[in-house]
Amino acid sequence: MSKSNSGSQKNSDQVKAQKGMSRRKFLASALAAGGAAATMGFPAIVKAQGPISMRWQSTWPTKDIFHEYALDFAKKVNDMTGGDLKIEVLPAGAVVPAFNLLDAVSKGTLDGGHGVLVYHYGKQNALALWGSSPAFGMDANMLLSWHKYGGGKALLQKIYDSIGANVVSFPYGPMPTQPLGWFKKPISKPDDFKGLKFRTVGISIDLFTGLGAAVNALPGGEIVPALDRGLLDGAEFNNASSDRLLGFPDVSKVYMLQSFHQSAEQFEVMFNKDKFNALPDKVKAIIENAVEAASADMSWKAIDRYSKDYIELQTKDKVKVYKTPDSVLQKQLEIFDEVIKKYSEKNPLFKEVLDSQYAFAKRAVAWDMDTNVNRRMAYNHYFGAKKAPAKKK
Numbered sequence: 001m002s003k004s005n006s007g008s009q010k011n012s013d014q015v016k017a018q019k020g021m022s023r024r025k026f027l028a029s030a031l032a033a034g035g036a037a038a039t040m041g042f043p044a045i046v047k048a049q050g051p052i053s054m055r056w057q058s059t060w061p062t063k064d065i066f067h068e069y070a071l072d073f074a075k076k077v078n079d080m081t082g083g084d085l086k087i088e089v090l091p092a093g094a095v096v097p098a099f100n101l102l103d104a105v106s107k108g109t110l111d112g113g114h115g116v117l118v119y120h121y122g123k124q125n126a127l128a129l130w131g132s133s134p135a136f137g138m139d140a141n142m143l144l145s146w147h148k149y150g151g152g153k154a155l156l157q158k159i160y161d162s163i164g165a166n167v168v169s170f171p172y173g174p175m176p177t178q179p180l181g182w183f184k185k186p187i188s189k190p191d192d193f194k195g196l197k198f199r200t201v202g203i204s205i206d207l208f209t210g211l212g213a214a215v216n217a218l219p220g221g222e223i224v225p226a227l228d229r230g231l232l233d234g235a236e237f238n239n240a241s242s243d244r245l246l247g248f249p250d251v252s253k254v255y256m257l258q259s260f261h262q263s264a265e266q267f268e269v270m271f272n273k274d275k276f277n278a279l280p281d282k283v284k285a286i287i288e289n290a291v292e293a294a295s296a297d298m299s300w301k302a303i304d305r306y307s308k309d310y311i312e313l314q315t316k317d318k319v320k321v322y323k324t325p326d327s328v329l330q331k332q333l334e335i336f337d338e339v340i341k342k343y344s345e346k347n348p349l350f351k352e353v354l355d356s357q358y359a360f361a362k363r364a365v366a367w368d369m370d371t372n373v374n375r376r377m378a379y380n381h382y383f384g385a386k387k388a389p390a391k392k393k
Contacts, residue, residue, distance in 0.1 A: 131265025132202030140174030
């Protein structure tokens with residue numbers, strides 16, 4: 001090889017070496033920069049993350065339809081997130097007792113839960129106003145309307161902040177008016193409650209105490225055994241399906257319908273605030289929409305299931321159904337006036353919630369009564385007065 005050719009080859013090798021070094025430097029810097037590689041056409045390698053798992057507990061026994069509602073909500077979220085979030089729901093007592101759910105979720109012992117706000121009544125009695133009162137004539141759906149559009153949401157957060165509860169709360173699922181309860185014999189007048197050992201919760205404790213009852217607040221799963229052992233003379237829980245599944249017809253054959261003690265209650269879906277805030281925005285948005293979807297579905301399922309079990313209570317279980325006398329209903333309202341006055345004087349937050357509900361109810365209930373036709377007339381026209389849903393004593 002000639003000297004000139006040798007020099008040319010050497011220069012060519014040097015150029016290639018320099019190009020190779022430049023390419024290696026570029027790749028190294030691009031990979032170090034991460035995003036730069038993507039902008040220059042090099043695929044970024046992203047490590048896939050697994051689904052987020054949450055362990056929840058309800059405040060209901062496994063066989064209760066309320067636990068089924070909790071499972072329904074979890075399934076909606078699990079399905080809507082495509083498995084990105086997986087909520088497992090355990091029954092009452094699996095981790096903590098039913099009345100300890102708020103503490104467990106707030107501390108992170110549980111990631112979330114399903115229950116009712118009135119179960120936290122001992123922490124702050126204003127929480128009972130989400131269901132455990134006559135609600136100035138509102139039904140549960142109206143109260144949820146007040147919560148979302150009438151200022152209730154901000155007030156609930158204010159209450160939870162006041163007690164240091166590290167939770168995000170979503171009230172949902174409007175309940176029908178709850179029965180007066182199960183008794184050994186029909187209640188015919190307010191004085192029949194005097195000395196009666198009775199189960200209820202929340203502000204209803206004050207209401208029935210005002211009627212003269214000796215009240216004991218028990219979780220749902222403990223009520224029927226207490227009635228069976230004579231520790232209670234009467235008790236209320238919630239609805240025909242839950243009451244039937246929990247075994248009330250086995251210990252009582254007298255079922256009193258209609259009451260103001262819990263005429264506007266709803267459920268609560270609760271998350272640990274830190275766990276909720278750490279979720280991707282997309283998942284949080286799905287949860288918020290799943291709450292409303294589950295709320296509608298729960299109310300539809302309740303109509304179907306409660307009406308079927310209401311018939312079964314009377315036909316198969318031989319339960320006698322009675323309408324609560326107007327004298328008892330009127331007395332409840334009068335006693336509640338005294339109860340709200342007492343708590344309003346002691347608790348500014350209680351009064352703030354009441355005032356907000358009062359203003360909303362004044363227009364909403366008036367609109368509802370003036371707008372919606374009375375269904376009793378249509379029912380009697382098509383099915384006959386003798387087949388009306390409740391017997392008058």
